[in-house]
Amino acid sequence: MISKTIVIDLETGGLDPKKNGICTVSAKVFNSNEAVKTWYIKPSDKYVYEDQALKVNNLSLESLEKKGIYLKNFLIDFAYYLNNIKEKYKVDKLYFLGHNLQFDIQFLKEAYNELHEFRNIFKNKTVSYHYKDSMITALFLRETGVLNPDSVRLESLYRYLNPDLPLKEMPFHTSYFDVLACEDVYNKMLNFVINK
Secondary structure: OOEEEEEEEEEEOOOOOOOEOEEEEEEEEOOOOOOOEEEEEOOOOOOEOOHHHHHHOOOOHHHHHHHOEOHHHHHHHHHHHHHHHHHHHOOOEEEEEEOOHHHHHHHHHHHHHOOOOOOOOOOOOOOOOOEEEHHHHHHHHHHOOOOOOOOOOHHHHHHHHOOOOOOOOOOOOOHHHHHHHHHHHHHHHHHHHHHO
16 A cells, blocks of 8 residues: 655644634645645634734734635645645555644544535545654654653754754744654654664
8 A cells, every 4th residue: 555644733722622723734745845835724713712822833813814714615625635645646545744743633633523524534534543743753762762852842852853953043833844843853763763
């Protein structure tokens, strides 16, 4: 069975997928030359957007209202995006890769559960229930002594695996940059194991 991996990241208005809304979603085909695709989601009265979450993600409700699309439109578009990747690369299965991906998956599942259509990417098996997680991989490699980062947070791991980068501010907690950072750290961890 031929498969492809899609790196994804979400930024949300809080930690509770039943209460807080999705703000942005970014995705990229793993180890491809394809650009990161980012969706901004319009705020909805149905959800709470906590000030602290918006501040961490460097977002505002005004900017999301201006740039965003409705959640249902995103869910449909995201399903088409994934199906187009399957067709383009002629693969049977897609896997998600992310950092602490269970968090993102909970928000996507909650959103798709409300879309009672064929486009539900989990119910119609567009994407596998199994996924790859760079945080879990880092925890495993730290336990086995292969890596020794202070923390397995994405920012800490990225800096640990890229020690020559200047210690300037980087746009972590934006879905676009976090997708690129996740792809980078996952590749570097794979190389550690291959070259060990």
